[in-house]
Amino acid sequence: AIWNLGSINIDMVYALPHMPEPGETLAASSFDQGLGGKGANMSVAAARAGAHACHIGAVGPEGKWTVDRLTEYGVDTRYIAQLDTATGHAIIAVDPSGENQIILYPGANRALTEDQIGQALTAANAGDILLMQNETNMQAEAARIGHQLGLRVAYAAAPFDAEAVQAVLPFIDLLFLNEVEAAQLQAATGKAPQDLGVDDVIVTLGAKGARHFNGRDGSKIDVPAQRVTPVDTTGAGDTFTGYVLAALDRGLPMAQAMTQASRAGALMVTRHGAADVIPDLKEVQEAKF
Ligand code: ADP
Numbered sequence: 442a443i444w445n446l447g448s449i450n451i452d453m454v455y456a457l458p459h460m461p462e463p464g465e466t467l468a469a470s471s472f473d474q475g476l477g478g479k480g481a482n483m484s485v486a487a488a489r490a491g492a493h494a495c496h497i498g499a500v501g502p503e504g505k506w507t508v509d510r511l512t513e514y515g516v517d518t519r520y521i522a523q524l525d526t527a528t529g530h531a532i533i534a535v536d537p538s539g540e541n542q543i544i545l546y547p548g549a550n551r552a553l554t555e556d557q558i559g560q561a562l563t564a565a566n567a568g569d570i571l572l573m574q575n576e577t578n579m580q581a582e583a584a585r586i587g588h589q590l591g592l593r594v595a596y597a598a599a600p601f602d603a604e605a606v607q608a609v610l611p612f613i614d615l616l617f618l619n620e621v622e623a624a625q626l627q628a629a630t631g632k633a634p635q636d637l638g639v640d641d642v643i644v645t646l647g648a649k650g651a652r653h654f655n656g657r658d659g660s661k662i663d664v665p666a667q668r669v670t671p672v673d674t675t676g677a678g679d680t681f682t683g684y685v686l687a688a689l690d691r692g693l694p695m696a697q698a699m700t701q702a703s704r705a706g707a708l709m710v711t712r713h714g715a716a717d718v719i720p721d722l723k724e725v726q727e728a729k730f
Pocket of ligand 1: 619620645646647648650651666667668669671674676677678679681702703704706707710
């Protein structure tokens with residue numbers, strides 16, 4: 442099983458004629474609301490890839506529909522707390538050129554408690570995967586608990602924060618970075634990915650594919666990207682991460698896990714939206730590129 446301590450956001454997307462100036466009131470020409478948050482995206486990806494994905498998180502009163510939607514996508518939602526604080530949300534303004542501006546309110550995503558995590562993880566088995574990203578509180582505590590319980594601890598260092606990654610480094614077995622995050626981490630630590638003391642480091646490179654660094658023996662695996670015409674890259678990295686972990690949880694070797702994830706990521710960039718459009722395993726296996 443995959444235990445994902447992660448954010449759940451309501452993504453509110455507004456199409457605007459131009460970005461608002463200070464003091465300006467601007468009417469949007471369209472509005473879309475969807476399920477997002479890196480955590481939710483990764484849980485949905487893992488579930489759609491066939492894993493038992495158990496989400497540990499929190500929402501407020503107006504976010505109950507997000508939990509229903511996660512359930513509908515196959516995510517186990519029993520450890521999502523219902524709080525009195527606002528559900529995390531992103532207000533996303535998009536101008537006609539496709540440029541965006543985002544206001545992010547973490548809300549309930551930063552109100553998780555160590556008790557809640559401890560309680561959820563008492564149901565975990567040694568060898569299960571614990572996943573985290575940097576959109577919740579309690580990451581270092583969860584990493585430490587997961588490590589003590591003998592779980593395989595995975596961390597996606599996004600949104601990037603050098604201190605947050607370094608706080609979990611001693612406890613993690615797998616680390617996911619995109620190209621920019623990998624450069625930022627190298628600048629902060631002075632260490633190359635294979636020298637971080639983490640067994641498996643996976644760096645995604647967008648249209649250039651992905652690379653695995655084996656921290657035990659220094660070897661590398663390169664996985665090419667599929668050739669597609671991107672329309673919206675939102676959620677590609679999250680989908681990739683969820684798919685890699687689901688495949689590893691099924692016992693597939695790293696190279697195969699990454700190949701499957703790269704096919705899922707490629708499908709994702711051909712679609713608008715986040716969690717709501719993550720492909721399932723059958724689509725990923727049958728896709729022709
Ligand atoms: P992030 O969204 O976190 O920045 P990336 O852009 O590196 O992550 O994308 C994650 C993965 O999704 C890539 O490793 C690749 O497999 C796939 N992907 C992303 N962009 C493209 C693209 N333009 N063409 C094909 N595959 C892509």
